[in-house]
Amino acid sequence: MSEFATQLIAWQRQHGRHDLPWQVQDPYRIWLSEIMLQQTQVSTVIPYYQRFLATFPSLSTLALASEEEVLALWSGLGYYARGRNLHRAAQQILTQHQGEFPQQYDAILALPGIGRSTAAAICALAFHERRAILDGNVKRILARYCGIAGEPNLPSTEAQLWQHAEALLPQQDIATYTQAVMDFGATLCTRNRPQCESCPLAGTCFAKRNQQVAALPTPRRRPALPQRQTFFLLFLHQGEILLQQNPSKGLWGGLWLPPQTDDLEAFLTENRLGTGAALAPLQHTFTHFRLHIQPILFKYHPGALPGTWRPLSSALHSAIPTPLRQLLLRLPKEVTMPTA
DNA sequence: AACTCGGGGCT
DNA sequence: AGCCCAGAGTT
Known part of the structure; x- marks a missing residue:
């Protein structure tokens, strides 16, 4: 097993987050959290997640609701296509999977609003299947640890990052590892002022060894706002x-x-x-x-x-x-x- | 490969 | 004010 995964899993058990409301063995709740967390921070999501789950406690209650009700609960969260896709996916699961959340990666990936990374996250967290995720946290961690320059959203950079994400996966404890990379990126290997002095990977991290922590990942340049x-x-x-x-x-x-x-x-x-x-x-x-x-x-x-x-x-x-x-x-x- | 799609937290 | 965040869908 890679040193990278071993250290992260140990770090997670000691320093990771264990009380997030979606840290349960329920694919519906894990799925809902993954969709809400797309491009949205944990602290923003929590109140929306609680309200949503109180109104739609199960996949079938969500599927049987109107799109209007779903969007009303999504109001203020942004990226409203997520809410519409979530609702459509619930209806598809009801009609095409007999109301049970699918357990196969390909079937999960086929649902609206679920791409490669989200499908892998659900597989790993809910079904303990060995899949690599590549969200903003993992991109930042790998860009630093592996020394990958280039804007993270460029296809060529993304391809390299996916390759490393797959290669560094552990053989076991995949759910803990997946939660580890997300918690590690959110709380230690942060974009600004990462806590390298407390990092278990500092000895082998490319950016740390080469004084590139502040330079990686390569910042995206954006045009002025119209x-x-x-x-x-x-x-x-x-x-x-x-x-x-x-x-x-x-x-x-x-x-x-x-x-x-x-x-x-x-x-x-x-x-x-x-x-x-x-x-x-x-x-x-x-x-x-x-x-x-x-x-x-x-x-x-x-x-x-x-x-x-x-x-x-x-x-x-x-x-x-x-x-x-x-x-x-x-x-x-x-x-x-x-x-x- | 480029563009579209929200809102908020942090510095 | 600028940056990014548990990205996916469309063109």
């Missing part, structure tokens, strides 16, 4: 707000939003609307652009536009994106005191 602008048109009437559902594909897919336009003048003319009151603007930053949102408040226009009227309290529990939630929460103050 800026975009939109207007949220808020129609309020007797405590209700007019919302429209986004198409299921694309940004904020399947979520509820107020009528939107990037050309206010044209929109008001086309729909024969008068002028509204500008509320305080807000910014929302995505991975690939920054959105400037200008809310405009209209007091009473029933039937002016298509959509669904929802009580404000109900809207707050619906499938809405974070900036709309922020806007609705501060609406009571804004309505009595518009800024312009």
Whole structure:
């Protein structure tokens, strides 16, 4: 067995995390956690995970729910395709696997929202099958330990990382090892200021031996964020707000939003609307652009536009994106005191 | 191989 | 303000 795996497994038993809510022998709960944890940190996921599991305690309750209910519980977590795929996968398991979570890697990989790394994580954690994962933690650990330069997302770099991930697997204790690399990356071999002085691998780590810890993994260079602008048109009437559902594909897919336009003048003319009151603007930053949102408040226009009227309290529990939630929460103050 | 898809934590 | 995070799907 490799020194790498042996040391990590020993480290995990002594210093790893053992009280995370999804550390159970239940493929449904492990699967749910893996999906929520894609590109999302543990501390962010925990409250969503608890609420989700309280509402959908089993795979069948999830499969029998509506997509609307699923997205409402996903509201604020982001990457909403994860929630839609999770729901679709639950339905597929019900119809194609008799409601029992599949145990074969190929069958797991075939489910929507599950790629190579997530399928391997489920196999290793839930079924103790010898599979390599390659998430952000493992990429960082291997880039340092093996001395792999190049941006981790480039196909050539990723291929090397996968090769090392496979080669360093232990012959046994695969579940403990898989949890070990994730905990080790999250708490010791962190991106900034890793605790090399406490690291059991410091003696054999390429980056540590060659003073490359700060330089590895190679940071990704990203272009400057493009800026975009939109207007949220808020129609309020007797405590209700007019919302429209986004198409299921694309940004904020399947979520509820107020009528939107990037050309206010044209929109008001086309729909024969008068002028509204500008509320305080807000910014929302995505991975690939920054959105400037200008809310405009209209007091009473029933039937002016298509959509669904929802009580404000109900809207707050619906499938809405974070900036709309922020806007609705501060609406009571804004309505009595518009800024312009 | 490049692009799309959220939101938050940390520095 | 910039970086990254238990990545996958689409083109």
